[in-house]
Ligand code: C2E
């Protein structure tokens with residue numbers, strides 16, 4: 001209760017006297033409970049990664065993988081990231097999760113490499129809080145060295161909104177990531193409000209068209225035009241373009257006709273566990 005009172009007072013500012021309603025207590029207790037559970041899940045090994053391939057034109061040409069976190073809760077079952085990442089992002093817990101993901105992804109890559117499989121790049125999703133923190137770059141460089149993996153095999157996905165919060169700091173951190181040869185993608189592109197000048201100032205490599213535009217790119221002319229515009233924008237800024245959430249052949253055909261070459265989505269591959277990915281990474285299967 002003391003913890004809760006302090007938390008609430010901090011949230012609301014020191015000068016305001018706060019009265020507790022049952023609802024406040026309920027909300028905060030739930031939040032603290034969930035944070036505690038996330039911490040426990042990290043130490044008990046209840047998280048795992050799945051990997052979704054990104055392909056060049058065709059299903060079999062795997063260019064890279066995206067690591068996506070899964071929480072297998074002993075009682076509640078599989079909890080999707082949309083239900084715990086936003087809560088974790090409200091505190092430094094997200095840094096613990098992101099670090100767990102980076103470590104796990106690089107460890108997995110080392111293991112595939114040791115098995116003699118084809119190496120493709122792995123993308124991890126990072127929260128904005130983590131991107132601008134001082135600890136990100138030292139953590140990544142230490143892990144790359146530990147697992148003996150070159151930075152060019154790691155990709156960072158950042159959502160657009162993050163770029164707007166502290167552009168100067170983003171530029172600094174991204175420069176350090178580029179010095180390690182790490183690739184940088186803007187995830188869910190088109191849903192935020194990046195100005196063109198921001199895009200020009202940041203050392204980006206890839207734009208990922210948000211799946212909300214892909215969904216009806218073959219049936220709604222507005223969405224077709226948005227996809228076309230994003231693809232042209234990427235081309236003129238010399239960025240690679242990835243369409244995410246591609247589910248059908250007509251969507252893929254439309255995107256191809258607009259100039260998109262890299263695809264991710266259920267139509268090609270669903271996110272898979274590492275042992276299934278290993279089967280796809282057998283030499284000669286992949287044209288990376
Ligand atoms: P995202 O990075 O944009 O990931 C794409 C999401 O779309 C994933 O959902 C993926 O499973 C799903 N997806 C892929 N292909 C298709 C498709 O064809 N159709 C549809 N309907 N969905 C598709 P997921 O794994 O539930 O992740 C949701 C979001 O949670 C991610 O969006 C990302 O923002 C966040 N997230 C996931 N893993 C991590 C993580 O390790 N760290 C952080 N910070 N965030 C993560």
Ligand code: MG
Pocket residue numbers: 066125157187
């Ligand atoms: Mg992503």
Ligand code: MG
Pocket residue numbers: 187188208210211244
């Ligand atoms: Mg996305």
Ligand code: MG
Pocket residue numbers: 188
């Ligand atoms: Mg998303």
